[in-house]
Each structure stands twice: as structure tokens, then as C-alpha cells.
Amino acid sequence: MKPHALHKNLYFWLFLIPALFFFINVVIIPFILGIVYSFTNWNGFQFLNSKFIGTYNYKQAFSDKAFLSSMGLTFEYAIITVILVNIIGFFLALLVTRKFKSSHALRAVFFMPNLIGGLLLGFIWQFIFSKFMVFIGQSLKISSLSFNWLNEPNSAFWSLVIVSTWQMAGYVMIIYIAGLQSIPRDVLEAAQIDGANSMQRLRHIVLPLMMPSFTVNLFIVLSNAFKQYDTNLSLTNGGPYGTTQLLAMNIYQTAFSHNNYAVAQAKAVIFFLIIMVVTLLQVHFTSKREVEA
DSSP states (O other): OOHHHHHHHHHHHHHHHHHHHHHIIIIIHHHHHHHHHTTBTOOSSOSTTOOBOTTHHHHHHHTOHHHHHHHHHHHHHHHHHHHHHHHHHHHHHHHHTSOOTTHHHHHHHHHGGGGSOHHHHHHHHHHIIIIIHHHHHHHHTOTTTSSOGGGSHHHHHHHHHHHHHHHHHHHHHHHHHHHHHTSOHHHHHHHHHTTOOHHHHIIIIIHHHTHHHHHHHHHHHHHHHHTOOHHHHHHTTTOSTTTTOOHHHHHHHHHHTSOOHHHHHHHHHHHHHHHHHHHHHHHHHHHTTOOOO
């Protein structure tokens, strides 16, 4: 091996080994141990004294009505959020890629909610839904607004959807902007010369060429929606009466509120499998629709 190639490989491993070390210790090893724990009566502290109990924890998880309810609610929340975030994010990208003076300022404004942490965001919108909206409703004498949104199961769920959409739309907008800017101008100009109007160009040229961006954004929003916890905690805390408790919160409460660590670990493994299957299917089907310019 040439000295130059040897030095190149040495530098490669010197940069890779620290990251690989932390990845193995922080992700891989806990993941493997978590699967092992799910088949034992682990109490959260002493693993050596734990006994192998087979699939008992998984049976307990699937017999937990709150867990099944959280699973259904999470699917509903994920589907609605994915649709709203991507539709709004795409049309925001169409808006800010038009040539006008404040387009760059609008990009920053639309992206800004994504910079706010989920916990802080939840507390901000908790004030809006429980205080500000009530004040506006009472001032304008609109009965449909003059109530605490977080006290009603249906409105509490939609408040969670609204906050998540508001936070994520600006993020996916950036990816859609990159996708729009990568479309060859000459293709759009040729279609315009041939008589295609704006809607026809959008449907037959822009959307097909934007499929890689749709694939990425669907994956990001879908995985984030399934893993939602911080906003769920600070905005509704699973209430009222557990009607907005998503899967991540159910797993957390099983472990740290009910001290059923092994059952919680079994739920976490089920949770991982659900996310893996759903996201792999999504990437598979959307990737098949991608075309090249």
C-alpha cells in the first residue's frame, strides 16, 4: 500500500473511531440490552437478578387498553400531521420561491417555529389555547372560541395537531425549496412555450420531479410524529383523562410512573418495530415514484 493511501486510511479511522465508539455505546448496546430486558422481569436497576419470563411482557403490553388506545391515537395523529405539514410546507415553498422583495424574510419567519424547543412550544401554545383563545372568544362573543381547548378531548387532540403542524411546516418548506430550485428552468420554460398553464406545469412537471423531496419529508414528519413526546407533555400532558396520550408518553409513564420497566421495554420494542415497518413501507412506495429530470 502506498504511503499516501495508508495515511488517508489512518486519518479516516482516526475521525471515525470516536463517533463509532459513542454510537455503539449510546445506541447499539442499549438497543440490544433493551430487547433482552423485554424478555425478563427486570426491575429497572438489577439486571443480574432478573429472570427470563419469555413473552409475558409483550402479552401484558397488548392487554393494556391504554397502550392500544395510545397506539390508535398515534396513528391518527401521525396521518393527519403528515398530510397537513407536507401540504402547508409545499405551498409555503411555492410562495417563497416566487420573486418578490420579502421572500427571504418570509423563509426565516416560517422556519423560526422549528427553532423553538418542543417543551417551550407546548407551554406557549398552552397559554394561547387556555387563555388567549378564551379572551378572544369572549371579547368577540364567539361561543365556539370562548372555552379552554385543552379541557375537551377532541379540541385537545386538534390543538396538538395544530402546534406540531405550525412547528414542522417551516422545516419541510426548506427541503421543498431545495427541490423546487433543482428543477431545470428550461423544462418549465419549454412546457410554458408549449401552452401548459401553471396548474398543468405543477401537476405534470413539478410534482413528479419533486418526489425525492416528498420521500425525505414524509419520512422525517412520519418518524417525528410517531416519536412525539415533548410537545405532548408540555401542551396536554396526555389529558384530559388520557385522551391525548401518545405512544411515547404511554411508554414513559409505564416505566417511571407505574415502575413496570420490563413491560415498558416490551412496549418500546413494539414501538420500534411499528416505526421501522411504517417508515420502510413509506420510503419504498414513494421512492418507486421518483423520476429523473
